Amino acid sequence: MPIEVRRLRIAYGEYVAVEEFNMRLERGSIVALIGPSGSGKSTVAKAILRILPPIAKVSGEVYLDNLNILSLQDKSMRELRLKKISYIPQGSSKVYLNPMLKISDTIKKLYRNRNMGFEENKIRELLLMVDLEPRILERYPYMLSGGQLQRVLIAISLLFNPEYIIADEPTASLDVITQRSIAHIFKEMVKSKELGMLLITHDLMFAKLVADYAIILYKGKVIEYGKMQELIKMPKSNITKNLVEGSMTVE
Structure with missing residues (x-):
């Protein structure tokens, strides 16, 4: 069964970190959640895993195996993290x-x-x-x-x-050659073990090496979603265009 995130909203008091976030993650595929620092990427990951601090107010639904993760008791959630989702x-x-x-x-x-x-x-x-x-x-x-x-x-x-892995900026401090090696490892292990992976990154250049689909997040809002290669070739928003142009400059 896929992980389905519906209408996820995360707030700290009056500050809304993420609003109306939706996602479907299938086994055997990699979805990259891309955006600059402070866009809410890691907050989404931690909300799915239920490891945000108590001050965070999370609403919406996160389904896995027909269970809404957000409504599980703490013990059941710990068991799910052990058996289903790795971080x-x-x-x-x-x-x-x-x-x-x-x-x-x-x-x-x-x-x-x-x-x-x-x-x-x-x-x-x-x-x-x-x-x-x-x-x-x-x-x-x-x-x-x-x-x-x-x-x-x-x-x-x-x-x-695990059936799913959430990788939060896994190559942020690594050189380009090592990043490419990690990209190859991710693709191989997702294929051989039929995992689903949510890749959190600010680096579109790395994401395009490994991801099947991409979600562009900016200031807590989804700006664009689509197949990774199509999104790179035909970005619709200025934010995505800037990310693409920046990654091409780096290359």
Whole structure:
């Protein structure tokens, strides 16, 4: 079943961060949510995951398996995040990997938290999928490059066989060559595992490498939606045109 977002509205007091947001995300496809900083992209992602702070007032509907995620009890939502939706968070990978633990120990802790046994063969398979050698398991985060750390987080996001992944600015601090490598990994894993991915990014150049569809968000409002390649070739709004022109300049 797809994820369907209907009339999503997010407010902090009188300030409306996102209004009337709609989206459909199918398994086997990647939707890029594109916009400048402050447009509400990460806020949408966190609303779907139900990890916004309590001060945020969220209305609308987010359906998965005929259940409105926004109306689930906290326990049911935690179970859904474990089994259905995985998250690649925004920011430095070093923030999310304990510097005192080897990569293998971090992963073992995740398994223990879910009362599951450590599956070394599966982990090695996932590391190879993201172009990492299994020996990286015995290293500490400080021993890895930014690109390696990001690929570790991608592998971790796949540990428990999710149906959907939300990737929040996964390449923001990486060089262009590493970004292209990550784009290839995303496309391959979505295809091979029939995942659905919501890619949050301000970088249209990266999005066009990987996404099937794009949503342009600006100041909390959807400006444009369509197939990624068509949107690049024939942008309708000035905001989208500016994003396209900017990405071409970078290239």
